[in-house]
Amino acid sequence: MNYKAEEYDVAVIGAGHAGIEAALASARLGCKTVIFTINMDSVGNLPCNPAIGGTAKGHLVFEIDALGGEMGKAADVSTIQSRMLNRGKGPAVHSMRVQVDRKMYSEYMKHTLEKQENLLLRQAEIVAIERTNNGWTLTTRLGAQHDVSCVIIATGTYLGGRVFVGDVNYESGPDGMFAATQLSQSMKELGLKLRRFKTGTPARVLKSSIDFSGLDEQCGDEDPIPFSSATENEIENKVKCYISWTNDNTKKVIKDNLHRSPLYGGMIEGVGPRYCPSIEDKIVRFPDKPRHQCFIEPCGINTDEMYLQGISSSLPEDVQISLYRTMDGMENVKIMRSAYAIEYDCIDPTEMYPSLEFKEFEGLFGAGQFNGSSGYEEAAAQGLVAGINAARKVKKLEPIIFSRSNSYIGTLIDDLVTKGVMDPYRMMTSRSEYRLVLRQDNAQERLSEIGYEIGLLSKESYEIFKRNIALKYEEIERAKKTTISPSEKLNEILVSRETTPVETGVRLADLLKRPQINYKSLEEVDITRPDIPQQILEQAEVEIKYEGYIKRQMDQINELKRLERKIIPKDIDYDDVKGLRLEATEKLKKFRPINVGQASRISGVSPADVSVLMIYLKAKFHC
Amino acid sequence: MSETIAAIATGQDPGGIGVIRISGNNAVEIGDKVFKSVSGKKLASLSGYHAMYGRVEGKNDFSDEAVALVFISPHSYTGEDVVELSCHGGRYSTEMTLKACIDAGARPAQAGEFTKRAFENGKMSLTQAESVMNIVSSNGKQSAMAAMAAREGKLSKNIAEICNMLKDIDATLAAWSDFPEDDTPVVTEDELIKSLEKAEEKLTEVVEAGKYGCLIQEGIRTVICGRPNVGKSTLMNLLSGKEKSIVTDIPGTTRDTVDESVNVDGCVLLLSDTAGIRETNDKVETIGVERAKKAIETAQLILALFDSSEELQKEDIELIDMIAGRPSIAIINKSDKNKKIDDKYILNKIKHTVYISAREELGIEELKKSILSVTQLENLDAASGIIINERQLYCAKIALENIGKAIDDTKYGMTFDAINVSIDNALEKLFELTGERVSEEIVNEIFSKFCIGK
Structure with a gap:
């Protein structure tokens, strides 16, 4: 029996990295907000590697912080080892990565949500999403019906989640949580076109079962810096990581058992991320490579669970045990959690505007893996943007669009909504054509003004940024x-x-x-x-x-900005634009770009088409 | 801020006057770099709607009389600052003036770009807009066709080869910095420089060949030279079919180089008749002789005339030495008269020799054949997959510059993230040349090449 429950301005489905930033941003911008999690103990969980940052991902964390987001602060609180990657390779690619204590990270995030004014953190599974006259109704499994103005979907791998280990597979979210199964059906009824992606994670093993004596150690930096400018506590290196390698025996175990992989057996239909292949995938695709690296990383301070970075797998459990035991120092290793692959539902992000609102569904936003991305930082960045724009929608303000020229956040979102994705999208420095300008060290300079103007960044923080x-x-x-x-x-x-x-x-x-x-x-x-x-x-x-380089890139940026200032009205009729090629007309109708800059990046729209379009806009709309 | 663009605003047909239009924020600055007024005043000192008389100057001592008109934003065709340089008509002067503007920092304008800017700046009405849109879009179709031709031809194979070299470097650098913890190959400066130099060498070949390629379309710069009164002007008139040079019996009549474009069986020659080369006390003629020597130095094809009825003279020997080894044809004129010339000397030094009588119009067909054979021997075959227009050449040159910068900066010790940007820029220009895009290519390359990921 359903019942009418509390109404909200903004509801966020999912309390992972995307959902958290979305809910905090919305609440902090003054909207009455609710965030639903399927399990109160999985808020801000790190179901894969116990680390925040990395190449290009570090950039995202600094940018989130400059805008008043939370990820950097949580990472600082829970850091147990910090390293600046690529130190010798130039400032554009300097990237900070920290190992974190999973529990501490998750607890900090949960408590932050709890303390936040205007925000309720609620354990509930959303089973239905329906349109109303002026917004949306969400129904929980226990029958509560919430009327809300805007919904942000941040369901991660929970949505239609299915776990694969060898020939065993079952409905499941990450880390043994329940999957959200009914919501997919409701979304389909709504008219959302869902697709299947998959990802995977390696085993967690018992520290005392590893012989570290022959392994290389990896220590943190001597003078670690925090992600967040608000962090006053010293960052400390508390743990070491270790490096092990696969060998010919590992290869043999995998090759002998490939037929038992669900990937090669055709059971998994979802598309996996190219940059994050399982160990069996690596061995098949790069047969000449004699060995593969494995980082052994602690999952926290008060635990002996160790994460085996680089060796994710969906092979059967008995094969996993054999293959891990072929590796250096792991002859007697004991698995605590088995490696698995997980398949989930997501959408085609080209159905969204760069504000992360669906073009067809007003007031409906998406963020994170649901949008076809992968990674905690990518999720958080989108969550922040979706949260900001949902709140602005409620307040009847224009959305904030981040540009490729001011941030990795803008680059990430533009790649998603303008180019689309064929596999889970990961941020990389090589994806930014302006990377000498978009550096970690100047994230505040690039973004804090936006953060302050929209009201997420406090005056005090902003003043400090400005002074620096x-x-x-x-x-x-x-x-x-x-x-x-x-x-x-x-x-x-x-x-x-x-x-x-x-x-x-x-x-x-x-x-x-x-x-x-x-x-x-x-x-x-x-x-x-x-x-x-x-x-x-x-x-x-x-x-x-x-x-010299920065100046050259600034010239290119100014050229791009010129195009981005040319806004395309939402009601433009592309059939009325004489001189466009047919392919361009169709692409423009499908993508509905918000400005000429975005239009020029759609594949199938040529420079000549862009000229024609600009002339039309000028003539017809005087813009 | 808008980039400053330049193009020839008058049609391609030879006319009395050619106009080169420069538009954009730096139009006046660029105008001042290429135009020197007689009064010594700068264009920057002018207010809008004013003109000055002077000369345009470019590389290789190019110089021509010109009038410069200055329009100050928003009172111009495009609504931006505009400088219009009116020089002598004909391809040579206008092309050279445009080149000078590009060397001074302007970018060649794309089809319809002036008009597009005029629209953007609100200088045109709706009806005008629609008619221009049609023109722009048909230009777009043309360039698409040109791009298609380039994609399927040998040029695209050459460019693709260079792109693959650069993509390889770029992907290696990108993998090296995006996946620092995966054991991707370490890149050393020496390896990087070596790979870049390979790409540079290959692209230099394409650009060098491209200079010829542009010549095919725009014409081969050809000089007719020789001692006074060997019949240069007669030959010129014969080839062009017009009475352009003044033909008299008095040696030294032609005191300046004269331009004419002629079509020799599909091969366009930009002919310059030169003053006869001889020692002289006549001041004006001396200038002409100097100029003729310069013209010979920069010519792509040299037609050297000798008088069959006289013995070889000091000036002839000098000329033969000057042109030996260059794309040249020795033309022994007045073959209808008694032969006194030592033609074996010429045949020894210059590969292509033909006998003609310009006055009797004999041997002209052999000369045309010889011209075609020389130009083909120099790899001027239009189907050989070389760059054929200024826009493509511009892209290739910018790409080459960026590769050069990447090499220099690597040697200087810059970090690879900066080097990577130059390589990206080079690739972008090459893809622009063939009509592809850059960033996705690199990402795809990374994944297909390296074993990476957690």
Whole structure:
């Protein structure tokens, strides 16, 4: 028997990384919000690797923080080891990654949701979603019916979830949770076109069953920094990770048992992520590679569960045991949780606007794996955007659209909604054409103003950001004006770093442009240096060193912005645009791009079509 | 902010005056780089709707008289700052003036781009809009057809080969930085430079061949040279079928180079008649002689005339030495008269020699055959898969510049993330040349090549 329950402005289905950011953003922007989780103990769960950040994902976390999101803060609180990846490879690809304590992370997030004003965290399975005259009705399994204005779907791998281990498969969410099965049916009735994706995770094993003596250790950085500018506590490295390898025996075990894999047996219809292949997949696709790497990572401080990064599998349990035991140091390993593949329902993200609202379903938003992405950080980024835009919808404000030119968040969403996905989408630095401008170190400069203007970032935080940015530019000015006179000391520094000595005075900025030279190396000769934090000096150095490249990218960005300022009215009739090629007309009708910039990135729309479109807009709408 | 673009605004037919239009934020600045007024004043000092007289100057000592008109935004055709340079008509002057503008920082305009900008800036009405849209879209179809031809031809194979080299490098760098913990191959500076130099070499070939390719379409810069009164002007008139050069019996009549484009059995020659090369005290003629020598140095094809009725003279020997080894044809004129010339000397030094009588119009067919054979020997066959228009050449050149920058910066010690951006830019330009897109390609390449992922 259903009953009429509380009404809300915004309802979020799912309390994973996407749902959390969505609910917090919506509540913080003043909307009465509810977030549903199928199990109160799986809020902010990390069902795969116990880590936040990584290449391009670190960028996303810094960006989320600059906008007033929560992920960075949770990661800082629960960090047990921190590393800056790609240190020697240049500032565009510097990426922070931290190992976290899963329980601590999850607890922090749950408590944050609980404390949040305007927000209720509620355990309930949503079984039906229906349109009403002015919004939506959600029905829980226990019969509560909530009328809401906007819905954000962030169902992750729960939606229609099915777990595969060898020839065994059953309905299930991640980590042994219930799957949400009825909701898929309700979505289909609504007219959403669902597709199947899959992902997988390796086994968790008992620490004491591993012999670490012959394995390489991996320690954290010496001076770790936090993700969030709000974090005041020191980040500490508390654990070590270890590296093991597969070998010919592993290969043999897998090859002998391939026929027992559900993947090769044709049981799994879902498409898996290309970058995250199972170990059997790696061995089939790269038969010449003699060995594959495995990182052994602790799942937390108060647990002996260890995660085996790189060795996910959906082979039968007995094969898993044999294959893990072929690896270095794991001869006697004991599995605590078996590896599995999981299949789930998701949608085609090209059915959404860059605001993450469905084109066909007003007030309905999606985020995370439901949108065809993969990864905690990708999910959180979309959740934040969906939450912001759902709240703005309630408040009858224009949506906030992030651009490829201001963020990885914008790049991620544009890739999803404009190009679409064929397999679960992962963020990578090579996906951004503006990566020398979109760096971790300037995330605040790129985004904090937006965060402040929409009301997510507090005035205090914003003021601090602004002050730091001003300090950076003052320092750049100083470096350009300051002349360092030639001296034995200076030339000693230059020669010791294998760069040419100087005979006349030279500008500090010109010295910093040399790849071999950094601020630290000039400490003794740069006597007028102000007392500012090391991080700001490093940021200034990047701007100076890469000035030429940054300028080139800024020119490209300005060109893109010109196109993005040309808004395409929602009621445009593409059949009325004379001169468009037929393919372009059809593509434009299907994608309904919001501006000319987005239109120009749709495959099948040529530069000539874009010209025609711009002329039409100018003539007809004066825009 | 809009990029500054330039194009020839008058038609391709030879006319008295050719107009090169520059539009965009830096139009006046670029105008000042290529145009020097007689008064010494800068265009930047002018207000809108004003003109100045002077010269346009470009590479290879190109120079021509011109009038520059300045329009200040929004009072111009496009609504942006515009400079219009009116120089002499005909392809040579207009092309060279356009090249000078591009060298000074303008980008070649795309089809309909001036008009498009005019629209964007609200300079046109709805009816005008619709008629122009048709033009733009038909231009689009044409360029699509051109792109299609390029895709299927040998050019695209050449470009694809270079793209694959670059994609390989790019994917390796991308995998190396996006998957630092997977054991992807480590990239060393030496390897990187080696691969980049390979791509550079290959692309340089394409660009060099492309310069010829453009010539096929735009014409082969050809000079007619020789001592005074060996019959240069007569030959010129014969080839062009017009009385353009002044033909007299007095040596030294032609004191300046004259341009004419002629079609020799499908091969377009941009002919320059030059002043006769001889030592002279006549000041004006001396300038002409100097200019003729310059023209010979920059020509793609040299037609050197000799007088059969006289013995070889000092100036002839000098000329032979100057052109030996270059794409050239020795034309021994006045074959209708008594032969006194030592033609064996010429035959030894210059591969292609023909005998003609310009006045009697004898040997002209042999000359045409010889011209075609020289141009084909120089790989000027239009079907050989080389770049055939300025836009493609521009893309290839920018790509080449970016590869060069990547090599220089790697040697300088820049981090690979920055190098990667230059390679991306090079790829983007090459894909623009063949009409593909860049980023997806790299991602696909990464996945097919490397074993990565958690």
